[in-house]
Amino acid sequence: MGSYAIYVYGSYGLAALVTIGITLWTWADGRARQKELAALEAAGLRRRSAGPKDGE
Amino acid sequence: MSETSLAISKFSDLANPTRFLTLAARILPRLAGITVLCFILGLYLSFSTEGDYQQGETVRIMYIHVPSAWLAMICYTIMTASAIGTLVWRHPLADVSARAAAPLGAAFTLLALVTGSLWGKPTWGTWWVWDARLTSVFILFLLYLGLIALNRAMDEPSKAARVTAVLTLVGFVNIPIIKFSVEWWNTLHQSASVLRLDGPAIDPEFLRPLLVMAIAFTLLFFTLHIMAMRNEIWRRRITGQRRMAARMASREE
DSSP: GGGGGHHHHHHHHHHHHHHHHHHHHHHHHHHHHHHHHHHHTTTTTTOTSSSOOOOO | EEEEHHHHHHHHSSSSHHHHHHHHHHHHHHHHHHHHHHHHHHHHHHHHSOOTTTTBBGGHHHHHHHHHHHHHHHHHHHHHHHHHIIIOOOHHHHHHHHHHHHHHHHHHHHHHHHHHHHHHHHHHHSSSSEEEEEEEEHHHHHHHHHHHHHHHHHHHHHHHHHHHHHHHHHHHHHHHHHHHHHHHOOSOOOOOOOOTOOOOOOOOOHHHHHHHHHHHHHHHHHHHHHHHHHHHHHHHHHHHHHHHHHHHHHOOO
């Protein structure tokens, strides 16, 4: 690889960092939202289309 | 306030986002699997093929630089199409798509800029020059950041969607400027060698890993975009349900 190794591996390292970073970030965001939805559901709240209508 | 909550409840009444969630759950595992396979093959080809006779091993930077740069532009084009969807048809998924794509576009643009810089130093002798191609891509990066900030600065979702969509459309003028900058102006950056009218002007030895990596990056983008769109739909549902709960609570008092 010679004296250019640092540029080549540096590029691939940064690419790995950025792509893995955005993947984990997107995944963690999804997990957090799912948890919030589960908490709302546990509190008795659900989408009107999903649950039975409560008497008004 | 009531108009906003009406818009959100209308949003959640539409069947399309629900259908999107079902579809996403079905295709995401497969898409993620194919993405990983493409990356394994792409990385293997990237390091097993020969170096260039002139620039030596640094040619390998191309296999991540060029796909990132392509995606930076593809992502903005998708956001522009979404902006049209928001402004013309008011499609509920259009704004979700634009909002989910922006951070991904910013990440790929940053990657294109940084790997370009790391490639420029050994081949051009400089990290950075303010010429047409580099500057226009830097503007694209700033546009992404600006769109993210603008969208998040407004509390009312429908207004944020419309204002962001207008700026996205205005910013699209930059995409052809990036594409043709290497032909219109003198620049250190080479001109197109893959997407040309007279066919690729690049040796198959380099074209093979480049294409596989381009497919891998594109699949990664779509996997993340679908995931981020799903997150955004969930986020809006949570907001809608919280508003509904607050309204019900105030009615009971």
